[in-house]
Amino acid sequence: AMLSITILWVFQLQAQKSSQGTLSFDLPVMVDSTSTLIIPTRYSTSLFTSNKFALWGDVYANIVFYDYKKDSSNRLFKRDTYIMGFNSFNKYLYANTPHKYFTSHHLLYRVKNNDHNTNGRIDEKDPAVLYVSDINGMNLKAITRADENVVSYELYEKLNFALLKIQRDSDGNKNFDDGDASYYYVKLDLNTMKLGNKIEVNQPVTD
Secondary structure, eight states, X not given: OOOOEEESOSSOOOOOBOTTSSEEEOOOXXXXXXXXXXXXXXXXGGGGGSSSBOSXXXXXXXXXXXXXXXXXXXXSSSSOOOEEXXXXXXXXXXXXXXXXXXXXXXXXXXXXXOOTTOSSSBOTTSOOEEEEEETTSOSOEEOSOTTSEEEEEEEEGGGTEEEEEEEOOTTSSSOOSTTOOOEEEEEEETTTOOXXXXXXXXXXXXX
């Protein structure tokens, strides 16, 4: 069964600013059957007055994993980055519905951490890389290539796989946009975390 996620607090937490003044905590959440709380951290809007990031989408810098039994915590990434998709994650929490970014054993993240088009900032035209960690935020690793864009994925946990939709930079200009119409699907085995064979629109014909 998909992992059930519940809200630890039912009220909105007031943002708690970091000592640097650029980050704030988002809603903490608890994963059932574990001792771990997941606390995403968000960039403040003042960061977008710089040229480091483009002003678009929902911006999450990192995720803190807090083990309340051991009273210990660790960050998902050693350095803050750009994690996509946690706005819809909170929406599912309010509905007390299993979320598609989680399985019983893993968390999956689309992460923009490479200024692929070398324009001096991370923006919507840079690729998203798929990362995976265990449910405690450990054993983090990249699954997909840094020069391809993970557009989306669907989890089929009962069948032990995810199906990724990946975009290529087909025109070679280092931007991922509507001009890049080359996509393929590929299976991610949730047991081995290995990618399968590419599913192309025009599959080669074999005798």
